[in-house]
Structure formats: C-alpha cells, structure tokens
Amino acid sequence: MTTLNDIQKQLAEQLLLSILKKEPTVNYSELAERVSPPINPRNVGHNIGQVSLLCHELGLPLLSAKVINKNTGSIGEGFFPLYKMMGIPTEGKSEKELFHEELKAIRTCDEWYKLEDYLGLHVGMPRPSGAPASLLNAQRPIAYAKSVDVLNACFGERILGKKYGAWQRGALEFPRDGVVYTVWFPKLSVDGEAASGSGWVNRISPNGMTIEETGGSPYTGYTGERLVFAKKGNEPYKFCGVFAQDKKRSIPSRHFYEKVADIADFSGDVPAIQYFSDEADQDRQLLDLMNDDAVSSKEITPHHRGIALPVPEPLQSGNRIVYPRNRQTAENALAFAHYRCEIDPTHPFFIRRNADVPYMEPHHLVPLSMQRQFDVSLDIEENIVSLCSTCHNHIHYGKGAKEMIKTLYEQRRKALESVGIRVTLDELLSFYA
Numbered sequence: 001m002t003t004l005n006d007i008q009k010q011l012a013e014q015l016l017l018s019i020l021k022k023e024p025t026v027n028y029s030e031l032a033e034r035v036s037p038p039i040n041p042r043n044v045g046h047n048i049g050q051v052s053l054l055c056h057e058l059g060l061p062l063l064s065a066k067v068i069n070k071n072t073g074s075i076g077e078g079f080f081p082l083y084k085m086m087g088i089p090t091e092g093k094s095e096k097e098l099f100h101e102e103l104k105a106i107r108t109c110d111e112w113y114k115l116e117d118y119l120g121l122h123v124g125m126p127r128p129s130g131a132p133a134s135l136l137n138a139q140r141p142i143a144y145a146k147s148v149d150v151l152n153a154c155f156g157e158r159i160l161g162k163k164y165g166a167w168q169r170g171a172l173e174f175p176r177d178g179v180v181y182t183v184w185f186p187k188l189s190v191d192g193e194a195a196s197g198s199g200w201v202n203r204i205s206p207n208g209m210t211i212e213e214t215g216g217s218p219y220t221g222y223t224g225e226r227l228v229f230a231k232k233g234n235e236p237y238k239f240c241g242v243f244a245q246d247k248k249r250s251i252p253s254r255h256f257y258e259k260v261a262d263i264a265d266f267s268g269d270v271p272a273i274q275y276f277s278d279e280a281d282q283d284r285q286l287l288d289l290m291n292d293d294a295v296s297s298k299e300i301t302p303h304h305r306g307i308a309l310p311v312p313e314p315l316q317s318g319n320r321i322v323y324p325r326n327r328q329t330a331e332n333a334l335a336f337a338h339y340r341c342e343i344d345p346t347h348p349f350f351i352r353r354n355a356d357v358p359y360m361e362p363h364h365l366v367p368l369s370m371q372r373q374f375d376v377s378l379d380i381e382e383n384i385v386s387l388c389s390t391c392h393n394h395i396h397y398g399k400g401a402k403e404m405i406k407t408l409y410e411q412r413r414k415a416l417e418s419v420g421i422r423v424t425l426d427e428l429l430s431f432y433a
Contacts, residue, residue: 065102143236218252337386
C-alpha cells in the first residue's frame with residue numbers, strides 16, 4: 001500500500017474537504033495555500049499523483065482529477081499518465097472524456113471514508129450504514145469514545161454478526177476464516193494503579209511496543225494475538241496495533257504482550273495483518289547477498305554525506321512488511337569505517353573470500369523495524385555501523401548489549417542528527433528491549 005508523507009496527507013485531507021464543500025474543482029494555487037505551511041503550487045502535481053495512487057489501491061476514483069490549472073481550466077499534464085502507470089484501461093476514450101468521467105466518479109463515490117480511515121483523518125466523510133472502518137492503522141488511529149463504538153465501526157455486523165448497543169467486558173473473541181481474534185480494550189494506568197475494576201494494571205512502554213499487565217486475578221486465557229484499542233484516563237480509545245503474548249516472560253499473574261503489526265485489514269473476506277519484519281533475519285539476508293557475490297563494482301563513496309533521504313517504499317514479503325536494505329549503502333558504511341569493528345578496532349578479523357578487505361558486518365544502529373516511527377530513511381550510511389561478527393551477534397542475542405549500544409550512540413549521535421534521525425539514548429535502548 002502506498003505510504004504518503006505529511007504534505008501528501010494534508011493535500012488528501014484538503015481534497016476530501018473540497019468534496020464535502022461540493023466544489024467542482026480546485027486549482028493548484030488554491031490547494032497549495034490550504035496546507036500548512038503553504039507550499040509552492042509547482043510542488044502540488046507529483047504529490048497529488050501519490051494521493052491518486054493510494055486512492056486506486058483503495059478502490060477509489062483518482063482524487064487528483066479535482067485539481068486544475070487556474071489559467072487554462074485543464075487538468076495537469078501528469079494526470080493522464082497515471083492510467084498507464086496503474087494499468088487502468090481507457091477503452092480508447094479521449095483525455096477530455098476520461099477527465100469528466102473521473103470528476104463524475106469523484107462526485108458520486110460514497111466510499112471516501114476509506115481514504116479518511118486509512119490516513120487517520122477526521123474530515124467527516126459520509127459513511128454508509130453498517131460500513132466498518134475495517135483498515136486499522138496504529139500510525140494513524142481513529143478515536144472512539146466507547147468500546148462499543150470500536151466494535152460497531154471497525155468490525156460491524158458483517159464480521160461480528162450483530163450490532164452492539166452496550167459493552168462492558170474488556171475483551172472479545174471472534175472467529176474469522178478459521179482464526180480466533182481477540183479485541184482487547186485495556187485502560188492504561190496513569191499512576192501505577194489499576195484503571196478499571198478488573199484489578200489489572202496495564203502499562204505500555206514509551207515506544208508503544210510492549211504492554212505489561214499485572215495485579216489482577218491470575219488467568220491464562222486470551223493467549224493469541226490481540227487487536228488492541230487502549231485508552232488513558234478520559235481519552236478516547238485508539239488502535240495501538242496487533243500484539244502477541246510473550247509466553248517466555250508471561251506467568252498467570254503477569255503478562256507481557258509485544259507488538260507484531262501496526263496494520264490489520266478486515267475489509268475483505270480474509271483478514272490481512274501486515275506483520276513487522278524480523279530485524280536479525282533481514283540483516284542475515286543482506287549478509288548472504290554480500291557474501292555470495294563479489295563486492296559491488298559500483299563506485300563506493302566512503303564518507304557520510306549528511307543528506308537526509310526519504311523513507312523508502314515498504315515491501316510486502318509474505319504477510320510481513322519489510323523496509324528494503326540497499327547493499328551499496330551497506331558497503332559504503334563498511335568502507336567509511338575502514339573495515340574495522342566500531343566497538344573496538346583491534347577486534348580480530350579475517351579477509352573476505354570475495355574481496356581483499358577485512359570481513360565486517362553492517363548493522364543499522366536505529367533498527368529498520370522502527371522505520372515507521374521516522375519520517376526520513378534509516379537505511380543510510382550515517383545509521384549503519386561496521387561490526388565484527390562476534391559483536392554483531394552479541395548486540396542481537398547477547399547479554400550486556402546495552403553498553404555496546406551506548407558506545408555506538410555516542411559515536412554516531414551527531415551524524416544521525418545531520419540526516420534527520422533524532423533519537424535519544426533511552427529511546428534507542430527501548431528499540432532493542
């Protein structure tokens with residue numbers, strides 16, 4: 001699914017508001033002025049093209065058709081190539097016919113709430129009766145006043161089989177396509193005390209990746225994956241992600257749940273959960289690629305450039321979301337470190353079998369599994385350190401890795417900041433926890 005940056009989300013929001021206002025069209029200059037801060041009208045075209053790409057993936061009309069040139073009243077030149085790029089058949093129609101058909105489709109479409117839900121906006125697009133907000137996204141959550149609102153809006157009668165008028169329990173199990181899902185509504189503690197009558201004290205880690213549940217009557221139920229909608233105090237319920245119980249750490253009176261996905265799509269006949277990639281496994285795949293072939297023949301630039309890069313498009317690998325690792329970038333980082341271990345340059349090494357350089361392994365200091373929490377790429381030389389194989393395995397699997405992470409952080413903090421990767425030491429340590 002296409003990921004939009006902040007400007008593109010704002011443009012999408014303004015175009016949805018334009019639909020609500022029943023504006024036939026809006027020109028580039030007007031739209032550029034409606035985002036905050038305003039942008040150059042010349043920067044609108046590409047960005048609304050990305051909005052249209054997401055619309056197409058959600059089964060919606062191409063929203064960029066609403067944006068026209070102020071002087072000519074015509075659509076931008078980048079609009080019609082979208083049909084070819086997306087593989088949309090045009091059936092020999094003229095550009096004028098396609099333009100007017102798209103505008104009509106935009107006016108008559110009653111499913112714009114899907115784009116609103118996906119982007120986590122609060123525009124107020126009409127929603128047909130019984131239509132579930134079934135694409136759950138923890139990065140762009142929608143607020144719900146009550147747990148019963150979550151059940152009816154997010155899953156609806158189509159999935160749950162009935163409409164709920166009241167709801168008092170903290171969790172609901174329901175089957176879908178042979179799998180039992182649990183919807184959990186934890187009330188998070190704000191003072192270390194239980195926030196509900198159940199007696200359980202629920203805490204979520206600062207990075208939102210772990211939920212700890214302690215203090216209530218011991219139980220072993222609900223051990224499967226949970227679709228978590230949490231609230232704190234008088235705040236509304238919001239989707240926090242899909243969590244799985246850490247069975248190694250959990251006991252009947254104390255449960256730990258680790259986040260395994262930010263996105264769960266219940267819009268189709270079969271639920272689709274986009275699981276996070278395993279950081280160590282992705283590292284190993286990159287190493288296999290580097291070890292099986294000779295070092296890339298491309299020119300290596302062994303220095304930090306200090307230029308932030310955009311977030312790469314995530315890839316779907318089976319049922320997991322993977323952010324791609326660029327082999328050339330990894331090789332640049334090793335060259336920058338002169339093929340020495342950045343924990344201790346005196347650590348022993350051997351010569352790579354496919355190149356006359358010491359064998360070292362690239363490691364993303366801020367893990368790529370955290371990419372969704374940053375608006376710049378983490379796959380950049382400034383974030384990749386050179387480690388001997390012992391240190392690399394130690395930092396992934398060994399005790400005492402905390403001091404190693406501290407050492408690397410102090411070495412790279414300024415370089416990270418230079419490319420827009422701003423993270424505190426405590427945040428970084430929580431990523432590894």
